[in-house]
Every structure is written in structure tokens, then in C-alpha cells.
Amino acid sequence: MKGLAPLFLGIFGTFAFSWVGLTVIPNWQIGHLNPQSDEEGTDIYPQPQSGMFERGGRVYVANGCVYCHSEQVRPEYAGADIDRGWGNRRSAPRDYIFERQVLLGKMRMGQDLANIGARAPAEQASPSPTGAAAPAGSPAGGTSPAASPAPQGAASAASPVAKQSPSSSPAPQATSPAPAGSPSGATSPGAVAASPAASPGSSPPTAAAPAGPQTGVGAPWPIQTVGEPAMYSAAWHHVHLYSPRSINVDSNMPSYRFLYEKRRVHEQRSADALKLTGADAPPEGWEIVPTYDAKCLVAYMMALNQSHPLKDVRSVSGAPAAPASAASPAPSPAPAK
């Protein structure tokens, strides 16, 4: 080839073609999404996140969690994410619009975390620091008739109770006849279905996933023992971060003890001191407490929740929310759209 000009133009042209095609056009297509809301302008999803969430995200990034954990649920035709109870629908671009940094992840040496907050016990999820978990704009949630039985139901035997509940017609459970035996049983979307009822004033995010020290046969953490914090509760996350193998011997997650502080007990144990057993327990008179970074990290995880239905995405097995509201006598507009 003679002359630089055609060479230079070609080099620039190929680059520009790729840049426009793969970044500019997608940005034009999905780069300016807004939250969705229903007709009355209430039940807005997603919602801006709290400051603790932001900081927790930075702790998540700083310690490289993204190299082992993804935050995306694949559609049901590609992979077993939904069967595993990692979500009740695939992730969509709109789920992420308020996250300062989106951490979809490329590796699963650990579980997917897209809905880790939705799997928390109900009573834990309500005080979650995110804006999303406390949308005051869903007024009718608290009046749902199923409000009271759900939490206990979820705690002891999620699926049978869920089946009785009128608001849980969705049937991921029905399709799996022995939910307790399947690894996803404990965190099945069926439990999520019961959630609109479970937590007053909030939308489905506050999933009534297995609370309590239940030992699901095929649960992801098979050796969960009685006396430990409820699975996926904040206290559980702290113990898990501090000593992963005290919760699951097979885990190959490193421990993050540098996010915790060992200090003398003053008068009485702090409320947030970790309940550790065995070799991990601090000596008498000492306690292990989370640093602020650890608290933010857990707040971040507790707020990861994509169980709210999206208009552009079909939730699996008859969409917990839409049919739920259709079948439910409750005047609950929250999950309707």
C-alpha cells in the first residue's frame, strides 16, 4: 500500500465503526432508561439507592468480589439460574439504572448475588437501608389479608403455606413437587411470591425467603446448623464474611477478617458483635464487631434485589406478581405492574 492517508483512514474507520456500533448506538437505545411505575405513578421501580449502598459497592469492588460473583440472572432458556432460585425472572437493563457501578460479573466461583437481598428473612429486609425497600408509595401492601401468616410460613415450611395462601398462586413450587429436596427449594421464587403479603408497605422485594435455621436437605448451605443466624440475614452475612467455612465447609471463599475488628467487651456485648462458635470465637472478654465498611458491604448485598416485576420482562412460571394480584382479593396495587 502506498501512502499513509488510506491506511490511516482505514484504521480510523474500522475503529469508529466498532465504537459507534457497540457503544454509541446501545447508549442511544438503552442508555437513558427511567424507572417504571404503574398508572397512578406509584410503585416506582427501581429506586435510588442509599449512601451505605454506594459505599458498600465500593467495598465490593475494592476487594474484588466481582471476580467470583455475578449479579445477573439469565433467562430460563439459558442456564439454571432461575431453577436455582437466584431470581424469579431474568435481569434486565432497567434493574441497574440507579447503580453507580454495575457489577454484572463474569465468573461464578460463588453464587449469583443479583437477588441476595431478596433471599433475606422478611424481618431483615424491611429495615434495609435502601430506598427501594421502603417505597412509601405502595399504600395497600399492609392491608393484604395474608400479611400475618406469611413470615412464619416461610420460616418453617415455605412451600406448603405458600400454596395455601391466595396470593401465591404462582407456581414455581407446583412445578417442583419436592421443593425441599431441590437445592433451590429453600430460596425458591415461590417464597418470593408470598412476599407482597409478608411485609407491610413494601413491594415484593422483601421476600419471605427461608427464615430461621431451617436445614433444607438440598439447601445451598447444607450444613446450616441450629443456633446460627437466619440464612442471608445481615448477621449471617457477617459471620459468613468473617469465617465462610464455619457456615459451609466446602466454601472456597476467602475470609474477610480485615473488615472486622476485635475489641474488648465493655460492660456488655455490642449488639452487632458476631455470634461465632468454635475456633473462630474470640477469647473470653473479647468480641468481633464489623467495621463500617463491613456494614456497608452487607447493606449493599441486602439491597440487591430484582424480584420486583418489570413490564419488559416476563417473570417465570406465571410471574409471581401479576397473577398474584389478579388472583388475590387483596386490593394490592403494588405488584400489579
Next chain:
Amino acid sequence: MNATATGIPLKEPAVSAVAGDTEQLERAYIDASTRVPVLMFYASAMAWLILGTLLAGFVSFKLHEPDLLSNISFLTWGRVRPAHMNVMVYGWASMAGIGTAIWLMARLCRTVLRYPLLLVAGACLWNLGVFLGIGGILLGDSTGYQWLEFPRYAAIILFVAYTLVASWAVLMFRYRRGEQIYITQWYLLGAFLWFPWLYTAGQLMLFAVPVQGVLQTAVGWWYANNLLFLWFGAIALGTAYYMIPKVIGRPVYSYHLATIGFWTYALFSSWTGMQRLIDGPFPAWMITASIAATILTMIPVATVGLNHHMTMQGYFPLMRYSPTLRFTVFGAMSYTVFSVVGLLISLRSVASYVNFTQASVAYSHLGLYAFFTMVIFGSMYYIVPRLVGREWRYASLIKLHFWASAYGIGLMTLMLLVGGFSQGSSMENPTLAFSESVETVLPYLRGRSLAGILLTASHFIFAYHFGLMLLGLGRTSTVPTFLNPVEAETSGGH
């Protein structure tokens, strides 16, 4: 002029039979002018290679021994892993690639190296940038985007350093003699221009004016993938197009294949990247476009591979003697393997098994090590003796280096691919607990650590040998170091 049937000089320009002595002198003169900058880049790259190798071993062992030194914040797995990747990408691969590119540019422009201070300053700043970046990552300042983890202060220094190098390259082009632009120069010019555009676009769209939501991930993978192809791949292919014909003393087989190969490479490989996001929360057309582009990259793979193969036709036995040729041909062949594996794991049916598994690590190592690094090793075996005026001291060390590298990367790729596939199969089976999929892959990860030990040995051997050369302890000889004794007369180079 050494012209082919098509009348286009494909060998390095102006290899004149009558002016042989003048040519030799001129080349020696040009080589001498590149000594300081190229050796600076090479020596820095070697230091980063050793550091990156040690970090890699640490990462690899920690993955199956999670309690190893896990209580120290800056040694936690999630910080050491990006540190390893960035040391290798920006410390080793980029610096060694720039070193080779500088030398090739001076040779192919047929002019002594002008403005060496630009390059010296560039090398110093680049080292500073990488150093600060790695420190930042270990102290918890990582940005979290693959291959863009360096915090902003390091990224800016790196960019300034790069600007110095690229402006040098453009200046050199203006001083070039001869009208013809050899195929290697296309690739090098492309690499020198693509990198700053890519880097700027990535930094702007992720940090200065961040795009919304999932697009960040798309931009991140667009950057990482194009860095692999348009920066590292272009340098490696350009180097192979120089070294193979040079060593065997024969022009490139076909000019037209080279042209087709270059432009299809630039066009199609730049459109890949989104296939890594397969089944993710993105418009389907983005992913499909990248899968299609990945399939189309088989065109440059076929043309480049055919061109190299036809050039080598009848000369393959020379790989027995020439270290450069052996490494370069291994790298060029790995380009084909890398592309084919990339194609396979991006097909939707396969991707649902290998997505989110170690297979993607295998893919990166195939590209950055089996392809790029091996070609660069080959070029260093060619270039360094011409800079220090000594020949490599021990043929045995070169052989050890080659076999440890070749077996190391082969074993590593195999372990990660097979491990990734079985990990994915377990993950796709919802009747198995998730931890089963991790259990499945752990034995393969131990095998990968074994492969890492081989690679570590190979890098230490090479670093020692390189150190001897730097200290002037190479052989004083007019005959290059051959891997095996040459019975007949030597054939054109080494």
C-alpha cells in the same frame, strides 16, 4: 528491491544484493540507535513479568487454598487477582510489545531512531503509572472494570506515557525512507493509533461521563476485548509478519492475503466482545452482532494462517535451530487456536455451559500468553543480541524456556477449558447444589497451579538469561545461538 511476482516488495524494503555490505552497516547503525529505549522497555517488562508471575502463582494457589494469607487486606484474593492481570497486561505485555514495536519501526522506516528522549521518558512514566496502579489496586482503589482497574491517577500517568510513545511513532513515520509500507507497519501503526483511542473511549465512557447501568459492562468488555485484538493482537501479528520471513530469508507468500487478512482483522475483531455478555441483560442484537463478528474473524484467521503457512512451507525444519522461529511459529499457530476456542465458547449452545466458568480465563491466557507472549519472546530472542552485541549464552536455557512455556500454557489451557466445561455442566444442573460446581473445578485448578509452576520456571530461566545479556555476558560470536548444532551452512538468520 526484493520484489515478488506482483511487483510489490514484501520482504523488508530495499534488501539489495549488490549493496549487501552497506545494508548490513546501515542496519547495525539503526539497531545501535534503538539500544537504550528498547532495552529500557524490555528490562522493565522483564521485571514486571517476574512480579506478575509471582502474583499469578499466589492467585492460583489461593483459589484452592482460600485461607492462605487471607487476613491481610492487600493480599486478599480479590485484590491480588486484578493486580496480577494488570501487571501482565500493562507491565509485561504492553512494555515488551512497545519495545519490539520500536525496534521494528526503526528497522522498517530504515532510519535511525530519532527523539530517543521521548521514549525514555515514556518508559519511565509508564513504569511509574503501572507501579502506582498496582499499589492502588492492592490498597483497595481498584475501579472494578476488567483491565481498567487502575485508579484514575495511575491511568492518567499511563496515558501521558503512552502519548509520548505514540507521538514518537508518528514522527518516525515522517522520517521513513522509501515509499512502500510493509505489512508489519500496518499492524504497528494500527496498534499505536487504536490503543489511545480505545483507552480514551474507555476512560471517558466509564469514569469521566459514565454511561448508565449495564452499558458500563458493555463498554468495559468492548475495551478489554479490543485491547486484546487491536493492541496486543495487532502487535503480535505484525511481529510475526516480520520475523517469520526474516528468519527463513524468504518473502511473505502473498501480498493479497496479507491485505485481506489485515482489513478483515481490523473490521471483524473490533466488533467482537459482546459475546462475553451472552444471555446477560442486554439487547439481543448486541450479543448476536458480536457472535457473528466472532464467526467472521475466521476469515483473517484463515488468511493470516495460510499466509504464514505457505511462507513457512518447506522451511519448517528450521524451527529445530532458530529460537526466534520456534517461538514465533508457536505463537502464530496459537493465534488460530485462540480464535477457534473463542469462536466455540461464544456459540450460544456452548456458552450456556462455559459462561461464568474458568473457560473464559483459558481464553484470555490463550490470547495473551500462547499467542502474544510467545511471539514477543521470539522477537526478543532476535532483537536483544542485536542491541547488546552478544549472542545468547546457552542454547539449553532457550530450549528449557521454550518447553516449559509451551507445556505450561498448554496444560493451563487444557485444565481451565476442561475444568470450566465440567464446572458449567454442574452449574447448569439445578439438581446439584451450587457448591458441587465449585468442587468439580477444584482439581483442575490444582492442575492449573502445576502449570503455573512450569511457567514460573520458564520465566525465571528467561529472566536470568536476559540478565546475562544485559550484563554483557553473552557469547562473543558472529554466529547466532542455535538450539541445535547446525550441520550444513546456516540459512539466513536465526
